[in-house]
Amino acid sequence: MPELRATMVESEFHRIRRLPPYVFAEVNRLKAAARAAGRDVIDFGMGNPDMASPPHVVAKLVETVQDPRTHRYSNSKGIPGLRKAIAGYYQRRFTVDLDPESEVIVTLGSKEGLANLAQAISSPGDVILVPNPSYPIHAFGFMIAGAAIRHIPPCEPEQFLATLERAYKHSVPAPIALIVNYPSNPTAEVRDLDFYGEIVEFARSRGMYVLSDVAYAEIYFNDKPPPSILQIPGARDIAVEFGSLSKTYSMPGWRVGYAVGCRKLITALGRVKSYLDYGAFTPIQVAAIAALNGPQDCVAEFRATYKRRRDVLIEGLASAGWQVPSPEASMFAWAPIPERFRHLGSLDFSKLLLEKSNVAVAPGIGFGEYGDTHVRLALVENTDRIRQAVRNLKPLFGG
Structure with missing residues (x-):
């Protein structure tokens, strides 16, 4: 019934018809189901900063x-x-x-x-x-x-x-x-x-x-x-x-x-x-x-934290067999899908990472069709969690 209502809405309203299905919704649904089943999902999907806002x-x-x-x-x-x-x-x-x-x-x-x-x-x-x-x-x-x-x-x-x-x-x-x-x-x-x-x-x-x-x-x-x-x-x-x-x-x-x-x-x-x-x-x-x-020390601290996370993530993924360019800026790594998984496309590859490794990422297709060869990883997990994600991924990549 919810699917039917959604279809009726999309067919009735012009501006809604111009919007494609929200790609991230399917990954979010699978992520929620995994967590409901008691699985420990390490979530690099949404660029949602996890550090506390400055006390002052x-x-x-x-x-x-x-x-x-x-x-x-x-x-x-x-x-x-x-x-x-x-x-x-x-x-x-x-x-x-x-x-x-x-x-x-x-x-x-x-x-x-x-x-x-x-x-x-x-x-x-x-x-x-x-x-x-x-x-x-x-x-x-x-x-x-x-x-x-x-x-x-x-x-x-x-x-x-x-x-x-x-x-x-x-x-x-x-x-x-x-x-x-x-x-x-x-x-x-x-x-x-x-x-x-x-x-x-x-x-x-x-x-x-x-x-x-x-x-x-x-x-x-x-x-x-x-x-x-x-x-x-x-x-x-x-x-x-x-x-x-x-x-x-x-x-x-x-x-x-x-x-x-x-x-x-x-x-x-x-x-x-x-x-x-x-x-x-x-x-x-x-x-x-x-x-x-006010004082800007917090900005430098956030920046340093993201840099540490970036380094742990990029080095860890390389050790797992996944070569990802190290970003010079932003809180994201734009990761090319390894050649042997390229045929899946970014959505199915994202599902595979979640299913086999309990790692959630954002499929590149959600940012446009030219992004379908990549997935995006947000630096929103701490370094211990990043290392755990690397351990989870190694069996899949053979690293």
């Missing part, structure tokens, strides 16, 4: 929530103090000066901001250029809004501009916007300022907007922090950038993100949000100010 941020939330005046409706574009704190972060981190009033808006996580900006700037039939594989909301936010998606398949960094040019030339009508996401979810790729300079020049010359997602900008493992597209001269005329406190400060459930940059796009997003929400709960926003303006 939690303390500020508790302090602020004691004041009943903070229990009222907030501000849909974010309280002034938080917008100033976000602008301050951009000045310190990227040497980018932003006007908190016109170039900064607070969102309910970056996912909400991306989806609502899609509603604000696209019409049915508009074309958006989106890398594939990519974080699902990058494509489906615009699909829900009625836009058409032109995918940019995987390529080497030096080939990206040529690939982008081909996608642009073969799109009718001409694309109105391009999505970029570095460090990337799911691929963990990073790009430098030269890359962003080429993107800005490309977009400006064609009258396109650029939407940049930098949710993982503070999770990097070398001495080169990932840059912002807004560091490029003229980028603020056409580009808006989305960020989040979820990963930087291990605050995923708090749902605090932001969009910054192009005044025209920020104004459009604010207009839509004014009809849809009253902003995050004020004590959460005040606590977010404490995160951005």
Whole structure:
């Protein structure tokens, strides 16, 4: 009966029909069944940070929530103090000066901001250029809004501009916007300022907007922090950038993100949000100010923890017979399916890992058809659990 109801819903509502079945739902169902049967599942599937939010941020939330005046409706574009704190972060981190009033808006996580900006700037039939594989909301936010998606398949960094040019030339009508996401979810790729300079020049010359997602900008493992597209001269005329406190400060459930940059796009997003929400709960926003303006030791500690986990995971998988590139940034490893399992595709391979090894991963097909040769592993288990996962996997890989 639930399956019948779901089918009826999908056939009746146009926007629902445009969405494919949620690939991760099947893996989640099998994972829940395994746990219900008493199996110890080691879960690398969801990028859901497991470390506690910083104590001083939690303390500020508790302090602020004691004041009943903070229990009222907030501000849909974010309280002034938080917008100033976000602008301050951009000045310190990227040497980018932003006007908190016109170039900064607070969102309910970056996912909400991306989806609502899609509603604000696209019409049915508009074309958006989106890398594939990519974080699902990058494509489906615009699909829900009625836009058409032109995918940019995987390529080497030096080939990206040529690939982008081909996608642009073969799109009718001409694309109105391009999505970029570095460090990337799911691929963990990073790009430098030269890359962003080429993107800005490309977009400006064609009258396109650029939407940049930098949710993982503070999770990097070398001495080169990932840059912002807004560091490029003229980028603020056409580009808006989305960020989040979820990963930087291990605050995923708090749902605090932001969009910054192009005044025209920020104004459009604010207009839509004014009809849809009253902003995050004020004590959460005040606590977010404490995160951005307070001591940053916690950020370095989170980064170091992810690096340790990365090293244990990559070295362990290699010892088990699974060669996975070591990511330079993000909280993910983008793992190619070993050749002898490649015929399964990412969904069935994910099921095999769960069935035989009690290890849950995210199938690459969930991030686009070009991701079907990979699975994504999130660094959300501690090092002891990672070592246990490696032991579980060794019989399967013959390591």
